[in-house]
Amino acid sequence: MSPLLTVDDLRVSFPTRAGLVEAVRGVSFSLGRERLGIVGESGSGKSQTGRAIMGLTPPQARITAKTLSFDGIDLLEASPRERRELRGNRVAMILQDPKYSLNPVMTIGRQIVETLRTHRKISASEAKARAIAMLEAVQIRDAARVFDLHPHEVSGGMGQRAMIAMMLIAEPELLIADEPTSALDVTVQLEVLAILDRLVAERGMGLIFISHDLRLVSSFCDRVIVMYAGRIVEEIAAADLRNARHPYTQGLLSCMPEIGGDRHPLPVLDRKPEWAR
Amino acid sequence: MTLPETSQMVAGRSRGARARGRAAIVARFLVVIVTTYLGLLAVTFFIGRVIPIDPVLAVLGDRAPAHVVERVREEMGLNLPLYQQFFRYLGDALQGNFGTSVLTTNPVMTDIRRVLPATFELATLGTLIGSLIGVPLGVLAAVKRGSLVDQAVRIVGLIGYSVPIFWLALLSLLLFYAQLRWVAFPGRIDVVYEYTFTPTTGLFLLDSLWQGQWDVFRDVFRHIILPASLLGYVSLAYISRMTRNFMLNELSQEYVVAARAKGLSETRIIWFHALRNAAVPLVTVIALSYASLLEGSVLTETVFAWPGIGLYITNSLQNADMNAVLGGTIVIGSIFIAINILSDILYRTLDPRTRAR
Numbered sequence: 001m002s003p004l005l006t007v008d009d010l011r012v013s014f015p016t017r018a019g020l021v022e023a024v025r026g027v028s029f030s031l032g033r034e035r036l037g038i039v040g041e042s043g044s045g046k047s048q049t050g051r052a053i054m055g056l057t058p059p060q061a062r063i064t065a066k067t068l069s070f071d072g073i074d075l076l077e078a079s080p081r082e083r084r085e086l087r088g089n090r091v092a093m094i095l096q097d098p099k100y101s102l103n104p105v106m107t108i109g110r111q112i113v114e115t116l117r118t119h120r121k122i123s124a125s126e127a128k129a130r131a132i133a134m135l136e137a138v139q140i141r142d143a144a145r146v147f148d149l150h151p152h153e154v155s156g157g158m159g160q161r162a163m164i165a166m167m168l169i170a171e172p173e174l175l176i177a178d179e180p181t182s183a184l185d186v187t188v189q190l191e192v193l194a195i196l197d198r199l200v201a202e203r204g205m206g207l208i209f210i211s212h213d214l215r216l217v218s219s220f221c222d223r224v225i226v227m228y229a230g231r232i233v234e235e236i237a238a239a240d241l242r243n244a245r246h247p248y249t250q251g252l253l254s255c256m257p258e259i260g261g262d263r264h265p266l267p268v269l270d271r272k273p274e275w276a277r
Numbered sequence: 278m279t280l281p282e283t284s285q286m287v288a289g290r291s292r293g294a295r296a297r298g299r300a301a302i303v304a305r306f307l308v309v310i311v312t313t314y315l316g317l318l319a320v321t322f323f324i325g326r327v328i329p330i331d332p333v334l335a336v337l338g339d340r341a342p343a344h345v346v347e348r349v350r351e352e353m354g355l356n357l358p359l360y361q362q363f364f365r366y367l368g369d370a371l372q373g374n375f376g377t378s379v380l381t382t383n384p385v386m387t388d389i390r391r392v393l394p395a396t397f398e399l400a401t402l403g404t405l406i407g408s409l410i411g412v413p414l415g416v417l418a419a420v421k422r423g424s425l426v427d428q429a430v431r432i433v434g435l436i437g438y439s440v441p442i443f444w445l446a447l448l449s450l451l452l453f454y455a456q457l458r459w460v461a462f463p464g465r466i467d468v469v470y471e472y473t474f475t476p477t478t479g480l481f482l483l484d485s486l487w488q489g490q491w492d493v494f495r496d497v498f499r500h501i502i503l504p505a506s507l508l509g510y511v512s513l514a515y516i517s518r519m520t521r522n523f524m525l526n527e528l529s530q531e532y533v534v535a536a537r538a539k540g541l542s543e544t545r546i547i548w549f550h551a552l553r554n555a556a557v558p559l560v561t562v563i564a565l566s567y568a569s570l571l572e573g574s575v576l577t578e579t580v581f582a583w584p585g586i587g588l589y590i591t592n593s594l595q596n597a598d599m600n601a602v603l604g605g606t607i608v609i610g611s612i613f614i615a616i617n618i619l620s621d622i623l624y625r626t627l628d629p630r631t632r633a634r
Binding site: 054056084085086087088089092093095096097100101102103104105106114115118119150152153163166167 | 530531532534535536537538539540541542550553554557627628629630
């Protein structure tokens with residue numbers, strides 16, 4: 001079986017006044033209908049990797065790759081229109097903070113319906129029924145009422161569920177979740193993750209879970225990629241994370257506190273320039 | 278797990294609370310209106326008392342005998358204590374009674390009823406032109422930021438708010454009236470129609486349409502189009518600039534990325550999602566620009582011999598016709614208050630976050 005997504009030697013660079021800045025520098029991986037975690041600190045290129053796959057890289061950036069294909073479609077050769085038809089339909093993305101990623105002047109229901117009606121020819125009433133069903137699927141009990149609310153009228157957790165509903169309603173095969181719970185309270189994080197977990201399993205989607213939280217990723221994903229300065233420094237099965245070989249991964253792991261653990265001095269994350277080479 | 282409870286954590290409120298919220302907004306609006314209006318009246322009253330023009334002498338001339346002057350002074354209530362004068366002034370103003378214009382010998386309110394529609398028609402058409410062209414131009418400039426289109430819009434805008442309007446007005450008259458003969462001579466309407474056409478509302482375009490007088494409509498249009506385009510151009514300069522800024526701000530928001538991730542077309546993202554959000558502050562900008570045109574654009578009205586309120590007040594001022602000046606000021610102030618409230622209401626309907634707070 002050919003993989004859902006193939007990324008080979010992906011590079012994303014931005015022209016700036018100081019010259020070309022490479023955000024992603026030769027990332028390669030392939031993905032089936034599985035869960036892949038991408039971990040790294042801010043600026044490691046993990047978000048830009050996700051956006052390049054989505055086709056949401058800012059227009060001034062340059063993208064090159066030996067291969068960037070989704071289900072046999074060469075994404076670099078595809079026209080803007082073809083890529084647009086993939087987005088929201090077969091490949092979707094969940095953004096970080098529902099406070100900013102939902103349109104403040106549109107009701108939640110309309111925003112969900114909009115995704116569906118962009119990609120499917122169905123009547124307004126049927127779209128509404130499906131949007132409400134989708135809201136129920138993300139465990140919003142009073143879905144018919146929430147349908148008519150504006151984003152500012154719901155809590156962060158509820159907003160992120162609406163975001164998930166909006167992105168999953170057209171039943172994509174690949175979902176990119178870019179820090180989907182980082183803006184939420186810890187207690188709400190777990191609920192949203194549980195919902196995401198169930199939907200990804202039920203629908204058999206491929207998932208790329210982008211996060212800076214190594215522990216979260218390792219508990220949620222099958223496989224983890226660790227990125228540093230635009231490169232993959234380690235790729236490892238989530239279960240084997242404890243045995244990570246790369247010093248950067250070990251550094252990230254040792255940063256995590258343990259209950260009852262008492263460490264002096266606290267470990268400091270090592271950053272060696274040669275890892276970036 | 279406490280999922281069901283937390284999923285109900287909606288910041289929704291009961292219907293009663295919402296109604297009360299709305300009543301509170303209306304009450305606050307009323308307080309604002311009343312205090313602003315009182316302030317306006319107090320200021321105009323004060324100005325009327327401190328300027329070195331004796332209202333009695335303005336009416337009688339400086340050769341009237343002393344006892345006549347004294348009698349008129351008493352009739353006008355000018356020998357009463359100041360606070361009583363103010364209450365009298367307040368009562369008169371609230372009834373729309375601003376006294377008689379020395380210059381035209383009509384009640385000031387009658388004069389204003391005549392000149393205000395002329396300004397209203399011109400300002401409305403100007404604002405329509407300015408927004409209908411300015412907003413799309415601003416959007417284009419924002420979307421194609423840094424491109425030739427953006428530069429062109431910038432230059433058009435720069436000319437619009439740096440070149441004096443009377444100069445533009447004279448030049449355009451020279452071109453479109455004197456040379457090309459596309460538009461009519463300054464004024465609102467041809468002398469021919471002045472006696473055959475009886476306006477009902479004073480808005481000539483509407484009146485002639487309503488009465489089915491097509492030749493009058495054509496003539497009125499030929500008169501209004503040039504001054505309205507000029508005012509429209511000046512407001513376009515401002516509106517397009519502000520639209521560009523608001524749109525640049527909206528287009529950098531995360532919900533635009535989300536809209537792209539949903540697979541929406543750029544057209545829909547720009548003209549529906551982003552512009553709908555930019556429209557919220559834009560309403561205020563357009564309303565302010567409209568209000569400033571409603572004050573009467575003296576320069577434009579002068580060049581185009583437009584019998585509007587700007588020209589009326591300027592003439593009154595030059596003739597020390599204080600009743601007319603103060604009456605006009607109050608009317609303009611009232612319009613300003615009304616426009617502000619209107620834009621506030623529109624703002625609230627456009628932005629759900631400000632509703633019923």
